[in-house]
Amino acid sequence: MKLDFGKVKTYPLKKRRSKVHKEDLAALGRKGVKFREFYKGLPNILAAKDIRKISDNIVTAHKKKRAVIFMLGAHVIKCGLSPVIIDLMKKKVVSAVALNGAGIIHDTELALTGRTSEDVGAALKKGLFGMAKETAEFINGAINRGVEEGMGIGISVGERILKERLPLSNISILASAAKYNIPVTVHVAIGTDIIHQHPSCNGAAVGEGSLIDFRNLIYSVIRLNRGGICINFGSAIILPEVFLKALNIARNLGHSVKNFTTANFDMITHYRPEMNVLKRPTTGGGRGYNIIGHHEIMMPLLYQMIIEKL
Numbered sequence: 017m018k019l020d021f022g023k024v025k026t027y028p029l030k031k032r033r034s035k036v037h038k039e040d041l042a043a044l045g046r047k048g049v050k051f052r053e054f055y056k057g058l059p060n061i062l063a064a065k066d067i068r069k070i071s072d073n074i075v076t077a078h079k080k081k082r083a084v085i086f087m088l089g090a091h092v093i094k095c096g097l098s099p100v101i102i103d104l105m106k107k108k109v110v111s112a113v114a115l116n117g118a119g120i121i122h123d124t125e126l127a128l129t130g131r132t133s134e135d136v137g138a139a140l141k142k143g144l145f146g147m148a149k150e151t152a153e154f155i156n157g158a159i160n161r162g163v164e165e166g167m168g169i170g171i172s173v174g175e176r177i178l179k180e181r182l183p184l185s186n187i188s189i190l191a192s193a194a195k196y197n198i199p200v201t202v203h204v205a206i207g208t209d210i211i212h213q214h215p216s217c218n219g220a221a222v223g224e225g226s227l228i229d230f231r232n233l234i235y236s237v238i239r240l241n242r243g244g245i246c247i248n249f250g251s252a253i254i255l256p257e258v259f260l261k262a263l264n265i266a267r268n269l270g271h272s273v274k275n276f277t278t279a280n281f282d283m284i285t286h287y288r289p290e291m292n293v294l295k296r297p298t299t300g301g302g303r304g305y306n307i308i309g310h311h312e313i314m315m316p317l318l319y320q321m322i323i324e325k326l
Contacts, residue, residue, distance in 0.1 A: 066305045071321035073277045083239035089250030090118035095312040102192040112199045112236035116254045117209035127188040146210025156216035163221040168229035170200035201229035203258045237262045240276040247279045256292040274301035
């Protein structure tokens, strides 16, 4: 059989639907350009378009008094981004913060000494990884006392940082949350954090404090309904799993939580954030955005976009 290419069907280019238009292209910059012009000059395509929508949704949620939840992996704090989160809390843009167990360690160490993130490989050779005395005693002590008073881990550690007047409490997310009355919750997997290796660690208190914080997070999740936004920055497993269960309980108890936005920022795409933050929660109403890039670049960019729109 011989194909007759003379019969191939075609149509005019101008009748075709195209996804990219000249108006979407990047604008050229110039030396000394202000951020607002740089922002407007980004191409209106793919991730650049999506991060615009994320920043728009954050500002809109803030103005409508809907929840703006930031879930932060510990690497975000190690990358020097605490001041960004703290300023958004101060401006009441961020309405709730969720951390994993490692997050409170880096946060507290910065408040204690202005330093964090040890050389794991070198310390592990001698069995000294994570064995700094002050870190464990301060955090475990705060958790133990706080749980006795019926508080979760986040507020327990944050209030102690303020009470002890640690020299650098101004760069602590936990202390700032306590200062500005922003809910901060901590979600722990036993055995994952260096403070669990110390005799000052009380497993019952850690478990109870983390459970209290899980239940506290549900109140923030309820406020996502009709216009809120939840952003996961750098947590591959713990916080996406916690978020999914908090959302489930909110709905189980009769609360309508739909038509909200979710976003995931990370250096690669992981299964749980994709499913438990972006897809499953927004099924039936809402939208999820996935942005790939280094935290130390993407968060300041998102922050400045938000600041420009406030």
